[in-house]
Amino acid sequence: MSEKVHITSNSGNVDQAVEALGHAMAGGVAGMATIALTYPFSTVSTRLQVQQKQKDQQQQQITVVPYKNSVDAFKRIITEENWTSLYSGLKSALIGIGASSFVYYYWYSLLKSISLKFRNKSELGTIENLAIAALAGSANVITTLPIWVVNTRLQLRSNKGIVGEFKSIVKEEGFGGLYKGLIPALILVSNPSVQFVSYEKLRSLWRNKSGRSKLGALEIFFLGALAKLIAGVVTYPYLLVKSRLQSQSSTDAPYSGTFDAINKIFKSDGFLGFFKGMPSKMVQTVLGAAFMFLVKEKISTYTIFCLFYLKRKLSQKRV
Template identity: 80%
Template sequence: MSEKVHITQNSGSVDHTVEALGHAMAGGVAGMATIALTYPFSTVSTRLQVQQKKQQQKQQGEIQAVPYKNSIDAFKRIIKEEHWTTLYSGLKSALIGIGASSFVYYYWYSLLKSISLKVKNKSELGTLENIVIAALAGCANVLTTLPIWVVNTRLQLNSDKGIVGQFKHIVKNEGYGGLYKGLIPALILVSNPSVQFVSYEKLRSLWRKQTGRSKLGGLEIFVLGAIAKLIAGVVTYPYLLVKSRLQTQNGQGNNEYKGTLDAIFRILKTDGFLGFFKGMPSKMVQTVLGAAFMFLVKEKVVTYTVAILFYLKNYKKRV
């Protein structure tokens, strides 16, 4: 919620749909700006997450690449062996994906929260209520946008086909079900934004009480957003790695995972517990800085977006 457009027990006249749309638009803009800023870290993280799969393929004579040692080594080798633009492979699909994901998530999160506040006649929701609302919004987001992220993951590994080409290739060779690979861990990852936003709102509430101010500055929003995302990222990263492993499978290998549980047990067997955290440093840099930047942009943009939408709506009524 923004500082100026805040639902309270006395604000029943607020149009929840318009406000939710304003948050969705602001979230989409913030998400796209964030992904453009931090995308190379995502590419490196994805390469490291699926590295065990590449090692297996290497043993079968399909890929002759030497595994990356760590995030820094991956950065250096991608630039040296391929090209620096490779770090941005799949960026277009990521922009589409994050724009759609942020729009869907913020729309449902804001709408459900606004309605809940009005129904319960409260100014703030409890932790459990926030978690439930964030989870419902997250599920709607996953079911709507997962195909875009499957295409994006494939493009980060091989950008030859392009967005449309990769989409057609998956459907042709794997069926429409191929667009929903990693659905179960993706749904489990719904807990990530739940933990993130609940942490952010609680941190913001505590900081308000500590400082005695109702409106926070840009630096404060940035820091609180970063801490909230760090907490969520560490807790849910193993599922992100499993999702990436599943999404890179094309249905043609002999050593593919049979499902989520099979992937978990085999990763634990071959890589050990730490194998679930491959590529986490670069991913944490991307997600923590990205989330902080996104919170900052969204908080600044949402007030103006909602105001413009209300103005346009009232203008149409007058005309």
Template identity: 40%
Template sequence: MSDNVAHALSGAGGGIVSMALTYPLVSISSRLQVQKNDDSKDAYKNTADAFFKILAKEGPKGLYAGLSSGVFGIAITNGIYYYCYEAVKAVFEKAKAQGKPMSTGESMLAGALAGCAVVLATNPIWTINTRLTVRKGIDGEAKLNMFTVGRSIVEKEGVAGLYAGVKAALILVINPIIQYTVFEQLKNKVSKSRALSNFDFFLLGAISKLCATGITYPYLVIKSRMQSAQGDDEKYPSIWEGFKKIIATEGVKGLYKGISSKIVQSVLTAAFLFMAKEILFDWAVWILVVAGARKARVAAGKA
């Protein structure tokens, strides 16, 4: 068996660790993104204000609303992404001289293909997670789990409801493309001079995610709003209409709501993810060897 499965398992494990550590920031960022009325007394003014208001009104569990679907979603997302990315990467590297890394263009293409596969497979999970996190479109406490919320969406909006914001999500494939391209290129440069440590992976993950999130954030706001339950007069029929409505009613700053908490969360998540993935990779290989899915003679090397 190739290293693709080991990369998928370690990527999923790294995603779970990073999501669990940073989820309150995910929750706050999502609520700020979908908030349109900043004038009411209950409106969140900024990240700190949102933190204390959620804590006061809902308790600590409010900061972790939708955590189970978020952890499940990130595990599936990273598992699919890393499997597909490493599979495409292996094809490119096989066609080159041994040991020669991918070019920037090849890194971007591998990221695009892996990203599209992830979006099509996981958009329903993230739609459900958004509804659970921002508490919109959910009737009563009894429905606060991913399965009942998913069923409710299908009953009210059809299967298409689970794919709300999918076009924006496909455009946002550029986010991991930027992230993993920057990461791979920086990793290749640093590795020429010395062996990378766990802290190097932490730092490179943070830098690459900072670049990606800063560039693509407006699309993230529109995707979150499309995925949250909204009245007919609030719905965005297209991404372009979303841009126009937000700018007309909230100004350009509306496209960047919650960016401070999102950047902190994204950078920390990516940093923990890359570091945890590298640590978990050898464990994933060992598990596959023990399970008989991989030969022990190749267990020591990484793809």
């Protein structure tokens, strides 16, 4: 790599778009690698999130829920089904995380670059970062939510495949069925907002403390993990509500909407009911986020360089 590309907040609109595309591509690749590494934890968490106490119709008594905890869920899925069940819906998750990461990072990077240029600043404040992350997150939710509805159904022992499950939802529930859990999903936009703002602030503090402009791989890993842990604990109840809503079909819909689900979950399981499956989900999201930050940081520079190099070559050919 003999030439260096210097990108600043004063870059033109085209350069801003190219930089945003580079971050989006890097984010997509990092997201797919992360989900492939941590997917079994996601499957277990989803199974635990949607399981509910059920009444025995003959004895009118509460029966025991299928899984006691995350460890029990892992053991029983492997012994009663097959270890491959831990990867049910992996293809849809890879498509979903690739699309989600691409959309999010593209809009986040582009809006951040535009804001920095417009305000002639080198760093954004916390409120500005939150606003930009929220806009990027909302665009991501609206674009990719149908993929995650399909993924949730596939994790719950559906064997129809991505296309088959997609067709089944549209046929039985209409296109609205692909957007079940939209309200809690939009509320969950605050998760990446808190995560990325926390990461940037933690990274800035660590840079100031260490006196170095570049951080090592281990430092990036732990800062990413800590940022995700903060965001995950705060927003987990909305994730559980979203999973409950996405898992129900039109023929079996115990919840009429988000607020009805919140009310019934609280009445049935109490406050702690909103945190079912959190240990396995935290393992997945915290390790996954740290790994994603690490991978993205390492490949985004090369991705952006290649895009700028390609852009310049195309420009020379036109001349």
